[in-house]
Amino acid sequence: MLFNNKKFELIRYGPNENLKEHRNTVGAEEIKTKETMRDLGLWVSDDCGFNAHITQNTSAACKMRWWILRTFKTRKPEHLLPLWKTLVVAKLEYVCQLWFSHKVEEIQELEQVKRVFRRKLVRDSLNYWERLKILKLYSLERRRERYIMIYVWKVLEGTAPNPSQNEGGGI
Known part of the structure; x- marks a missing residue:
């Protein structure tokens, strides 16, 4: 062969x-x-870090963000938010259970994609967190934290598998 x-x-x-x-x-x-x-x-990088993943996905999400803003004239949140959630957030959060970042610079790189998009939707003097509150959205970091909390709760309730246990049930 x-x-x-x-x-x-x-x-x-x-x-x-x-x-x-x-x-x-x-x-x-x-x-x-x-x-x-x-x-x-x-x-995946040879140092077991996910900086390359975050950089690549952030770049792809930025391209998709600009495609949405370039294609649609409207800036109404009710029209653009479903596109954002479907096309951009899916790229930013792909496999986030595995690469969940705790480094400030990586979190800021991810949040910057959302920050620019929100600024285009809500044009005023509000800061990022106030805009998110108006749009009734969580930051990407908060979404990942919520996912982890829900998963831990499911493990404790026995409705999701516990990855820390081996086949025999012990730790």
């Missing part, structure tokens, strides 16, 4: 430096190691 070497991707992380120096080959050609790699829509 022949393999297509160009379709192989390799990312290495962990404390064992000997494995990082090892060469992997397919036939005679070496598989090149990458610093970041996309798998199932999630960008």
Whole structure:
């Protein structure tokens, strides 16, 4: 069986430096190691961080945000908010259960996408948090925190699987 070497991707992380120096080959050609790699829509880096994922998805969300604002003349929240929730928030929160950020700069990068969009909808001297309150929306950080709280509650109630338990039921 022949393999297509160009379709192989390799990312290495962990404390064992000997494995990082090892060469992997397919036939005679070496598989090149990458610093970041996309798998199932999630960008993973070799330092186990999700900065690349946040940067890529923020960029895609900004493009979608500008597409919405460029395509539709209206700035009425009742028309644009369903588009925002469907097209942009889906990109920003994709797999957020896994990459939930606690770094201030990453949270601000994500919130900036929403901040600009809200400014286009509500043109006044209000700050970001007051605009969100008027539009009856949560910040992206608050949405992720709510998700985690609801999931923990479901685990405690026994309606969702507990990922910290192994097959035998112990910790």
